[in-house]
Amino acid sequence: MPRCVITRRVHFSAAHRLWNPSFSDAENAGVFGVCNNPNYHGHNYDLDISVEGEIDPATGYVMDVQRLKQIATECVVSHLDHKNLNVDVPWFAGLNPTAENIAVVCWRVLQPAVRPATLKRIRLWETDRNYVDYDGT
Numbered sequence: 001m002p003r004c005v006i007t008r009r010v011h012f013s014a015a016h017r018l019w020n021p022s023f024s025d026a027e028n029a030g031v032f033g034v035c036n037n038p039n040y041h042g043h044n045y046d047l048d049i050s051v052e053g054e055i056d057p058a059t060g061y062v063m064d065v066q067r068l069k070q071i072a073t074e075c076v077v078s079h080l081d082h083k084n085l086n087v088d089v090p091w092f093a094g095l096n097p098t099a100e101n102i103a104v105v106c107w108r109v110l111q112p113a114v115r116p117a118t119l120k121r122i123r124l125w126e127t128d129r130n131y132v133d134y135d136g137t
């Protein structure tokens with residue numbers, strides 16, 4: 001059967017602060033800029049979740065996109081939406097909540113959840129102009 005990649009976009013809003021405790025205050029400010037603000041700040045994130053698989057001849061689907069939405073909501077959005085990533089989310093204990101690291105964390109929870117389909121790519125938009133792609137490598 002032909003193989004396709006389907007993508008579902010989900011959204012969450014979260015606060016974070018980027019910093020490295022081994023850097024001085026001046027180094028943190030220099031490296032992380034406005035994202036180093038000590039009292040946190042927020043982003044409206046979009047997460048594009050792309051899944052690959054064979055088209056099921058019975059349904060014509062790779063995966064019911066409503067099921068993919070449900071998986072994304074349970075595995076990712078419910079954990080991150082309206083949270084302070086540094087304070088509220090154990091996934092980021094000792095891990096700087098950059099867009100890169102958020103994408104990797106999302107991959108790790110989504111990859112087993114979408115089986116038997118294959119997680120192909122995650123694209124995390126932190127702003128309209130910045131996104132990170134991760135493919136599990």
Ligand code: NI
Pocket residue numbers: 016034035041042043
């Ligand atoms: Ni930021």
